[in-house]
Amino acid sequence: MFPETPELSVSIPAKTELLKMLVELTSYIAVRNFFSVSESRKIALAVDEAITNVIKHSYKESTDSEIKLDFFCSNEGIKIKIEFSGIPPELSETMVNLEKMIKAKKKGGLGVALIKRIMDSVKYSTIENTNYLEMIKWKKSS
């Protein structure tokens, strides 16, 4: 289980130029929480993909919007809760057929699949026009 209070909360404007900072921050928090460097990088990639989706699809690249991230850490794993408004995300893609996507000349569509492959649990909810995306990665031993 995770504590009720996040270890860290950050609010950022919806700008892609901040993605690298978020990747570095997430990776740092995961390593500090005893995930391997390789796993930490993947968790950070999942955050990158989730925030990119929010910026591109929910906020349609309107940079005056805000995104809040809460990081919860415990001995069992890490939970990242992302809070945003705008258009609710589409999280249906789990499996991707690369050959079909290549034939269709698609440049997008890998992000959600990556998130679902990396994280153990991905849940989305909307409460009073605010969207919440909650992602959990458990430690291998738990």
Add this chain to the structure above:
Amino acid sequence: MRNFLIKSKTIENVGILYPTGHLDAHSVEKFENEMIKMLDDNIVKIVVNCNELNYISSAGMGIIMGYLDEIREKGGDIKLSNVVDRVYEIFDLVGFTEIYEFVDSEEKAIEKFNNVS
């Protein structure tokens, strides 16, 4: 400091892209523009030398994926070379390692292109 740079050159009709640094949704436009420039110059045998690439998200992989069909229709292909472990892991997560040819060196990639033609 810039987070991402892209350089390119052509050797024996093979175009080589050198993405350097952090390739994400913010920097992807530079990568796509360089890919489009190659296609505009009718270069369809493309090597992406990832030696200096230390991060790629789905935005960057989308460019490698989105132009492949057009490139193959024109008789070309995309090969990836010198991919560092941390980036290879990401390519592997989405199955790129089954679709694209990964080679150890740029020279080997060029040689493979030249042997086919």
